[in-house]
Amino acid sequence: MFDDYKSSSYDEMMDEHGTIRPHWKTIVDNLEELGLDNLEVKRQEIEWRLEDNGVTYNVYNDPSGASRPWSLDPIPLVLDENEWKIIEAGVAQRAKLLNLLFKDIYGEQRIVKEGIIPSEVILTHSGFLREVHGIYDHLAYPMMIVAVDLARGPDGKMWVISDRAQAPSGLGYAVENRLTMNSALQVLYKNINVQRLYSFFEHFKEILLGLGKNSSGNSLNVLLSPGPHNETYFEHSYLSSFLGLTLVQGQDLLAKGGALWLKSLKGLRRIDAVVRRVDESYCDPLELRSESKLGVAGLVQVLRKRGVTMANPLGSGILENLGLYPFLPQLARYFLDEELLLPQVATWWCGQEKEREYVLENLHLLTIKTIDRSADEPSFYVGKTLSLQAREVLKNKILQQPHRYVGQEEVMFATAPTFIDEKIVPRKILIRSFAVKTSEAYEVMPGALVRVSCDDALIVTGQGGGSSKDLWIIGEDIPPTTLTQTMNGMSQTLYASLLPIVPTMTSVFKSKNISENSLENIPTLRAENLFWLGRYLMRTITSARMVRLTLKTLANATRYDRNGDEKVQEVLCAALTHLSMTYPGFLGTGDQKITKPIDEIWSVMADPNRIGSLTQVLTMLLGASSSTKNLLPLEGWRIYERLMREWSDFTHKQQPTQRDMIAGIDKLLVQLMAYKALIEETLFVEQGLVLYDIGARLERAGLLIAKARSMLTSEYEPFVEYEVLEALLGTSESLNAYRAHYRSSIEIKQVSEFLLLDMQFPKSLISEISQLLKALPKLPKFKHEMYLSRYEEPLFEAFSQLRLEKIDHLCEKQGGTFVRENMDAVLSSVADKLIIAAIELSKTYFSHYDE
């Protein structure tokens, strides 16, 4: 199995003589016992599991917004516990040091005043946020989470490559990797004791819960995410449920009264702690980057007033400063009176004269990096790959702003055995370890996220592709996992739950999330999006049906009566314009009169810039859908993504034939109905289904009125009337129900009664309004036993108005005209009331300014 295995650099598993290192022996035995064929089976199983769990890593700037499935190698990286103890101590020391450094930079700045580091290192780094200087003096441990990237050098020692202190990512992927290994690769655990992650996460959770202990009652901790488009959104959603945090975005929050608040359906709820995954400079458009849409205006002021705890605090980006590296040994002596336990990559800061000269002379041997990352220039250059000319350009840049550059020794990554294309080959690896602040000290996760380069490339990054590995720390002292209990035929999940860390997951889901998921705690943004999801989905479906019917009628012309057909087409086309509100459309007169109806319908279908077009409504639907991404099962997104992709392909083509247009609409309708069914099946009331339902009913009622007003209120000759009524029933999904109910021919009074006044028919206007009146009291605010709320009143009026109507009165024609004015007046009045109800509802639940 390993006969052809040969690495050009230090290898984790095999020494330079081709001998397996002692701590790899058992796992190599297990791998050999498993065999390559079975390993391939396991690899596929892992792939399937990760995909099934929706583990993704979004790729930045991908125009199609595609997310890439997360990839995990079936062979873990194995480290001996004795070596791990050194690494653990080193990472903990680094976390402690960075914490003290952070406190000093945002406090007294003694390191600068006492000449330990030159002030330029701090002043020229974009992560130094003057806005938060002096506001953390009361905290002993502002730094809650620190990640350290490690790589093994050619000398076999672990070297620190970089620190991630701002909003480190990877913890969630590390957990998911471990869970996947537990469930898919039990066979590799044979005769090996692997350190569990369980207690690490228990301690982390305790700390997070403890952050809110100062406020009364239930604490509320949130994870602040940039939203579904961020590359690690999967992790935000995953970690938030894993750690018992409410997942929020900037728009969900409000700063006032020296505190941070979550806008929820019940009202404003005070937040105790924020785990931050939004880049710090984007967190407050008032004091930091004003163009940011991801932050909360006034957040810095809340921190200044100590109104909320944040992990990690704003300003921690200063620690991701390569200019600090050469000074860290001195800083360790200064703050801790210790030497650095882990060596770090040799770094020369160009702000110093001698160092600058060294870097300029050795440009071809070094990696040149800027001390921070800016949008204006690449953050690193590999000296040996630069042309002479490019080297000169770089030299000039360094001379102009020397403080902004460091030279670093090129890093040689060690390799580890990786399963690729059914073979085991050496691949370069980078280890991201994590330390979190627990009760008194920094605790290091006994595991890590290991990233694997996709080829022999020097660079290992999340964005650039490649795979990942789980890190196993093994040894004699580690308590064995009790495998005997797994023999009793338990289910897969229960089985897995006995293994490292899974109990955390179940306990999290049981303890906190039940209260978090109750309807009143739904974040406002999600509530509002669900409401609009209901509205836009109904609007798309109804418009699509209307388009389809109009196209069909235009295609089927001249079956019986030419004049009659033209009249039917005219009525349906006008109804389409009314329904989609794409005025003037078919109502245009004079110059605006439509001469090519098919072209107009294609525009109503495909024109992305036309308000009311199907494409435009689908775009609005996309906005509302994205916030429900983590509520729906995976296939929900698959349906939706496919629907959007296929519709986009369809509408970007040349205008198709009438028949193909109908086929395209048919396909869209099938997908929309599947999406609708899935939402209605899977969402439950506490997650906000009721909001979706209210939105959907308000929209359906409004659209039914629009159709009825343009198709029922005028009198036509019998043949035309028949066709129009049939069309109306058809687009309202009511034709079969009508036939079953009346068992007679289609005529105006019966159809009007059926669609508008029939309490027995669930899709009638009065039924929709009556159902709305039943749904609204489920909302948390303004429940009054005696009186109606502001948004119920207009609906109740509309209901009474319809309930008191008689069909003969509605269908009466006034004074010899052909118009049913009573019906039009009633429908118009009901439409107004629906609009008022929707406005009042939005005011009450979606805007919080008057609370």
Added chain:
Amino acid sequence: MLYQIYHSTQFLYAQNVTLSHNLVRLKPRNTPFQTLVDFSISTDPTVSEMDNYDDYFGNHLSHILIREGHQHLKVIARSCVAMDIAAIEAHQLTHEFAKVLTYEQVVSALRTNNADILDAKQYCFPSHFISHASRDLRNYAQQSFEPSKSLYESVEEFMGRIFNDFSFVSGFSDISTPVDEVFAQRKGVCQDFAHLAITALRSLGLAVRYVSGYLETTPPDGEIKLFGVDASHAWFSVFIPGFGWFDFDPTNNIIPAHQHIVLGYGRDFGDCSPMQGVVLGSGSSYLNVMVDVTRDELEG
């Protein structure tokens, strides 16, 4: 000598605004030459919260939150500032002493991290509105500087060249206009000239800060000064190690003295912006500013 300063800022929004967070820098700071005697701020609509604090540079800020629906917001600050004429006159002597330091001496002192220049260091580097100077701008400034020449006099000469080579044209630029554009067109307003000078001088290795404030104006002979014809003003200040900060006003080609009232200072306009806000509920807004600076006649 006392100044009464009236500074009103008015925003008109296209739509109803339901929540607005504002950062206001309208309270003048104390300097060795001026003392704030009285200050008040009023708003319409009334604030629901106001927090006052000092920033990293020591400027006074107010964070204002308005939580009622409004379509216009008016903030009026009234300050009374006492100028210490004796101190200003006494400082003239320091100006003369400072002239002995050469450009070379100043730059090499700024390269150290000695205690007395640590605070000035942060004004040596590019900042939000101050990018690295173009070669042309640097060459333009360089003409006034020689290693062995008095730094103070060089800056003074450079200020004079800006005054002569550039024309004051309002409406041509706004805060987002790059310094290079101002340099190419040779026109702008006080804020542009200050940013241009700061960009150029920092590229020569100097510590230069942006000063925002007011300038007392006098009407032409025989005319009565109308209320509200003044404006916010901006100039720059250069650090000379051992002697401190010295102000220069390139818009008027003068060394500021008792007619320049300091509001605050920072690395550039971004640190001193009189008012910035984030509103919910509206797209566009219209801004109207009115400033009046009057000498208190009673005190003379």
